[in-house]
Amino acid sequence: MFKKILILAIAVNFIACSSGFSEKEKQEYTVKGQEIAQATFKELSANLMAQMKAGGPSQAIPFCNQQASPITEALSKKYDVVIKRTSNKLRSCNNEPSEREIEIIDSYQQLMLKNKELKPIVEIDKDQKKHFYAPIKIQANCLVCHGKLNETMTVQTDSIIKSIYQFDIATGYSEGDLRGLWSITFNK
Numbered sequence: 001m002f003k004k005i006l007i008l009a010i011a012v013n014f015i016a017c018s019s020g021f022s023e024k025e026k027q028e029y030t031v032k033g034q035e036i037a038q039a040t041f042k043e044l045s046a047n048l049m050a051q052m053k054a055g056g057p058s059q060a061i062p063f064c065n066q067q068a069s070p071i072t073e074a075l076s077k078k079y080d081v082v083i084k085r086t087s088n089k090l091r092s093c094n095n096e097p098s099e100r101e102i103e104i105i106d107s108y109q110q111l112m113l114k115n116k117e118l119k120p121i122v123e124i125d126k127d128q129k130k131h132f133y134a135p136i137k138i139q140a141n142c143l144v145c146h147g148k149l150n151e152t153m154t155v156q157t158d159s160i161i162k163s164i165y166q167f168d169i170a171t172g173y174s175e176g177d178l179r180g181l182w183s184i185t186f187n188k
């Protein structure tokens, strides 16, 4: 038992050192990343829900199309980071995942299959940039625009979406599914 713990401790230490990140820094950036992702989620959903209430999907979808990026960019400036939402099943071509983001989404999907918890990931890339990644899951109120056609999503909503996003494949989801990834790059 003791030996196992020792080996684990060495392994953890090795991983932390090889990525140039101390455990303390990792924790700090995890907290910061979570705070920024939550603030962005809150801001996007509050705006979205207000639009849904005012005019349903036909008002909320064009709103998302025009405002999701400016809202995210304003928060990126505020926190001095680059905030991105991405997915392996994209709606907007502007949210295309990088190679690393695809790898992380794949690894989260593997964990989901094994019923394991999805934890945020922080790491440093080869240019010494710090990154935070965390899963985005589908909630009940996402289904109007990301759900299953004729079940949780109407044909009308789907056709509004397809009129703006011809290549949209971000539908067919159920509650709890992995929708995508928060990817936050820190400027410092």
Ligand code: HEC
Binding pocket: 045, 048, 052, 057, 060, 061, 064, 065, 066, 068, 069, 085, 086, 087, 089, 090, 091, 092, 093, 094, 095, 136, 137, 138, 139, 141, 142, 143, 144, 145, 146, 170, 179, 180, 181
């Ligand atoms: C009113 C319709 C609507 C609802 C409700 C909605 N979305 Fe979306 N979603 C969109 C649109 C439109 C886009 C594309 C935005 C853009 O152009 O950047 C999008 C994009 C995304 C993206 C970025 C990746 C991509 O495929 O482009 C994620 C992640 C996402 N939505 C997750 C969610 C989650 C999670 C919820 C529920 C909490 C949700 N959405 C609710 C319409 C909606």
